[in-house]
Amino acid sequence: MISEPRRHYNAAFSPARYQEMLADIDRQLPNQLDFRVAESPVFVPAGLRDKLVAAGESIIDVVEQPDFLARTEAAIPAHQRVPGNEGRPEFLTFDFAVCRDADGELEPQLIEMQGFPSLYAFQSWLPGEFGRFFPIPDSVSPFIETTDFASYCEEMRQFLLADELAENVVLLELFPERQKTRVDFALTRQLWGIESVCLTKVRKRGRELFYEKNGRLVRIKRIYNRIIFDELARYPDLETEFHLTDADVDVNWVGHPNWFFRISKFTLPLLSGPFVPPSFYLNELKTYPADLENYVLKPLYSFAGAGVRLHITAADLDALPNKQHYLLQRKVQYEPVVQSPDGLVKCEIRLLYIWSAGAARPRLLTGLSRLSRGEMIGVDFNKDKDWVGGTTPLFER
Numbered sequence: 197m198i199s200e201p202r203r204h205y206n207a208a209f210s211p212a213r214y215q216e217m218l219a220d221i222d223r224q225l226p227n228q229l230d231f232r233v234a235e236s237p238v239f240v241p242a243g244l245r246d247k248l249v250a251a252g253e254s255i256i257d258v259v260e261q262p263d264f265l266a267r268t269e270a271a272i273p274a275h276q277r278v279p280g281n282e283g284r285p286e287f288l289t290f291d292f293a294v295c296r297d298a299d300g301e302l303e304p305q306l307i308e309m310q311g312f313p314s315l316y317a318f319q320s321w322l323p324g325e326f327g328r329f330f331p332i333p334d335s336v337s338p339f340i341e342t343t344d345f346a347s348y349c350e351e352m353r354q355f356l357l358a359d360e361l362a363e364n365v366v367l368l369e370l371f372p373e374r375q376k377t378r379v380d381f382a383l384t385r386q387l388w389g390i391e392s393v394c395l396t397k398v399r400k401r402g403r404e405l406f407y408e409k410n411g412r413l414v415r416i417k418r419i420y421n422r423i424i425f426d427e428l429a430r431y432p433d434l435e436t437e438f439h440l441t442d443a444d445v446d447v448n449w450v451g452h453p454n455w456f457f458r459i460s461k462f463t464l465p466l467l468s469g470p471f472v473p474p475s476f477y478l479n480e481l482k483t484y485p486a487d488l489e490n491y492v493l494k495p496l497y498s499f500a501g502a503g504v505r506l507h508i509t510a511a512d513l514d515a516l517p518n519k520q521h522y523l524l525q526r527k528v529q530y531e532p533v534v535q536s537p538d539g540l541v542k543c544e545i546r547l548l549y550i551w552s553a554g555a556a557r558p559r560l561l562t563g564l565s566r567l568s569r570g571e572m573i574g575v576d577f578n579k580d581k582d583w584v585g586g587t588t589p590l591f592e593r
Contacts, residue, residue, distance in 0.1 A: 395428075568584055
């Protein structure tokens with residue numbers, strides 16, 4: 197999207213060089229990368245960067261409203277509510293499609309949002325890999341409100357650990373060694389000393405939680421939560437000493453699990469503005485939009501694009517048994533803007549924020565981008581294609 201860096205990058209690109217980069221990632225993080233890294237970063241021009249920042253700030257304004265907790269109470273399923281002090285959303289991630297407005301200018305359109313961690317380690321590290329193998333000018337940066345990789349790592353270390361020792365903080369997941377995002381867990385350990393611990397390995401002694409490390413039980417004082425309830429529900433017979441819904445445990449959350457629900461697809465109908473497509477709770481609609489072909493159906497309680505339906509009819513909606521579990525969102529038109537060797541590619545940009553204790557507002561640190569040639573961004577829509585997958589946005593300074 198910035199012509200000069202793109203021209204230099206594409207001139208230097210070759211499939212062989214790209215494979216060398218992937219091999220180097222595997223050398224440093226053996227067998228950890230389990231998703232497709234795209235062939236190129238996204239060069240984000242200042243005008244689009246500023247619109248992304250403005251769009252994020254407008255969403256944060258809504259989250260900060262005094263009645264936000266009350267308005268999102270219904271988002272949390274009763275059987276998945278986690279006790280304890282929710283505080284405020286320590287992680288915020290907003291996904292935007294890159295589109296064009298009526299004047300032909302690039303603009304973001306909100307697709308999804310989460311009050312849940314994304315790949316905060318991998319996305320800060322990946323730009324360095326691109327820079328080792330391809331020309332990346334100093335006029336762009338993966339960081340926004342922090343200056344460089346070292347500053348980012350230090351800010352995240354303080355944020356994740358707070359006043360605890362690294363061994364007393366765990367990244368909690370379900371079977372972390374099987375997760376497609378495990379490369380991020382490996383880097384979280386390398387950068388900040390935080391171990392990935394499976395829920396099944398957590399031990400509960402009274403009100404205290406422990407995990408085993410080098411043959412000894414280590415107290416868990418702080419949980420960096422990466423468990424998604426949708427996935428947990430796939431294992432109804434899972435036996436654990438600790439359940440996320442346990443009321444009486446002495447532990448602090450960095451990213452309280454309830455925010456996964458409060459800031460989610462459930463929040464979309466509460467938002468408005470030039471960068472937010474209209475969204476509606478399906479069960480609250482008296483009549484369906486006359487142009488249903490311009491809307492997408494999304495389940496409120498799913499992730500990674502599961503259950504999204506792009507093509508719907510009134511009969512489809514009438515047949516749904518639990519309309520309160522769905523929303524309609526007006527479709528957006530992704531604009532192919534990333535120049536590959538054989539045509540233009542669509543992209544999506546995710547903004548990654550943290551909200552530290554004592555800070556007046558969240559800080560926008562870095563981002564994630566995904567390239568697509570398919571009807572949707574997800575993996576299933578981009579099989580057997582090149583110049584697709586996860587990558588990094590590099591913002592014009």
